[in-house]
Amino acid sequence: MDFNLTDEQQMVKENCRRFAEKYLKPKAAEYDKTHEFPWENIKMLGEMGMMGVVYPEKYNGSEMDYVSYAIIVEELSRGCASTGVIVSAHNSLCLSPIYYFGTEEQKNKYLSKLTTGEWIGCFGITESGAGSDAAGTTTTAELKNGKWVLNGTKNFITNGGVAHVAVVTAVTEKGAGHKGLSFFIIEKGTPGFSVGKTEEKLGINASSTTELIFDNCEIPEENILGKPGEGFKIAMHTLDGGRIGIAAQALGIAQAALDEAVIYSKERIQFKKPISSFQAIQWMIADMATEIEAARLLTYKGAALMGTGERRKYSKNAAMAKLFASEASHHAAHKAIQIFGGYGYTREYPVERLYRDARITEIYEGTSEIMRLVISNNVINEY
Numbered sequence: 001m002d003f004n005l006t007d008e009q010q011m012v013k014e015n016c017r018r019f020a021e022k023y024l025k026p027k028a029a030e031y032d033k034t035h036e037f038p039w040e041n042i043k044m045l046g047e048m049g050m051m052g053v054v055y056p057e058k059y060n061g062s063e064m065d066y067v068s069y070a071i072i073v074e075e076l077s078r079g080c081a082s083t084g085v086i087v088s089a090h091n092s093l094c095l096s097p098i099y100y101f102g103t104e105e106q107k108n109k110y111l112s113k114l115t116t117g118e119w120i121g122c123f124g125i126t127e128s129g130a131g132s133d134a135a136g137t138t139t140t141a142e143l144k145n146g147k148w149v150l151n152g153t154k155n156f157i158t159n160g161g162v163a164h165v166a167v168v169t170a171v172t173e174k175g176a177g178h179k180g181l182s183f184f185i186i187e188k189g190t191p192g193f194s195v196g197k198t199e200e201k202l203g204i205n206a207s208s209t210t211e212l213i214f215d216n217c218e219i220p221e222e223n224i225l226g227k228p229g230e231g232f233k234i235a236m237h238t239l240d241g242g243r244i245g246i247a248a249q250a251l252g253i254a255q256a257a258l259d260e261a262v263i264y265s266k267e268r269i270q271f272k273k274p275i276s277s278f279q280a281i282q283w284m285i286a287d288m289a290t291e292i293e294a295a296r297l298l299t300y301k302g303a304a305l306m307g308t309g310e311r312r313k314y315s316k317n318a319a320m321a322k323l324f325a326s327e328a329s330h331h332a333a334h335k336a337i338q339i340f341g342g343y344g345y346t347r348e349y350p351v352e353r354l355y356r357d358a359r360i361t362e363i364y365e366g367t368s369e370i371m372r373l374v375i376s377n378n379v380i381n382e383y
């Protein structure tokens with residue numbers, strides 16, 4: 001067992017950290033305030049090959065390994081959690097199903113533009129009645145005269161307002177539950193496809209979260225991903241991978257909270273001493289650091305298992321990584337505010353933003369309760 005990063009992974013980590021310190025961190029508070037989509041960050045990340053991290057060079061991807069991908073999302077999120085989730089949703093949720101289930105034509109047409117960041121992608125399974133239970137999907141797709149006709153509304157879609165390409169689930173066989181779901185690729189500008197309400201959120205405010213509306217939206221027959229009825233399988237495969245991205249985002253936020261808390265605790269004087277000299281503060285720092293280290297190990301292990309390409313090997317670990325890292329992130333941000341005292345509760349310092357940003361990692365791409373369900377199902381089936 002080797003706990004060291006490879007030279008290449010170490011280099012990726014250092015480069016991303018420098019980039020995040022120089023370009024992301026200084027503007028994160030402003031983006032949080034204005035809720036503007038951070039186009040300039042995404043443009044630079046596209047040029048750096050971060051919008052198609054693990055995909056082959058023949059589709060303009062960077063062909064890196066999954067551990068490097070986790071490191072990238074972690075380091076970007078350490079600087080700006082909104083940028084972290086934009087990159088994660090794009091890479092993990094939109095590009096992944098096209099890469100793993102698309103035809104060669106679909107990969108050439110869509111992946112090649114998405115990997116460079118020229119196009120942004122989004123992924124839509126959630127609907128008002130289909131949250132944790134994807135089988136509750138009511139958006140339909142009917143094949144009529146050689147075209148799929150989509151009707152329905154997707155909710156809470158990350159990158160929804162800015163995406164050039166959406167991959168979404170729809171029911172193609174009514175009454176068949178999750179076996180009646182299929183997956184489709186829809187391009188921005190297709191008649192009948194529009195962006196609905198933009199959500200006002202607690203955190204990750206620079207990321208776009210919107211409805212996607214399909215109103216007799218006609219797409220070519222070849223825009224189905226995989227075969228009819230494979231939508232649920234594709235969605236679950238995609239989410240297993242996505243959970244590594246969210247675990248990495250949570251980890252980055254947690255690390256940022258620890259960094260801020262330690263620096264502040266050494267500067268803040270009370271009772272004529274830095275507060276870092278008080279055991280109460282030291283114990284909080286110890287707990288934060290320990291949970292972060294455990295979250296990092298789980299996340300990198302999940303990412304390494306993903307690299308094997310065998311879903312049965314990484315599904316449980318991806319869920320464990322997401323569950324643990326998201327809760328560690330919440331705990332770390334909570335303790336960071338405690339260490340900052342009243343100042344931590346104000347917008348003057350970044351820890352209140354980290355607290356707000358961390359919260360969503362326990363919800364999207366499967367709530368903590370659903371992660372416990374996935375983990376326990378896997379564990380029970382192992383016996």
Ligand SMILES: Cc1cc2nc3c(=O)[nH]c(=O)nc-3n(C[C@H](O)[C@H](O)[C@H](O)COP(=O)(O)OP(=O)(O)OC[C@H]3O[C@@H](n4cnc5c(N)ncnc54)[C@H](O)[C@@H]3O)c2cc1C
Binds near residue numbers: 124125133368373
């Ligand atoms: C900012 C943001 C971005 C998002 N981005 C995307 C995106 O890009 N694409 C997309 O498709 N979706 C996206 N989502 C949706 C997100 O994945 C869902 O919100 C999440 O899966 C939970 O679904 P829900 O909100 O309907 O909650 P519900 O499913 O209604 O859950 C409510 C509560 O019940 C619990 N619960 C539900 N079922 C069970 C069960 N069987 N056992 C135990 N507890 C259960 C849940 O854990 C939760 O605590 C996003 C959401 C947000 C807020």
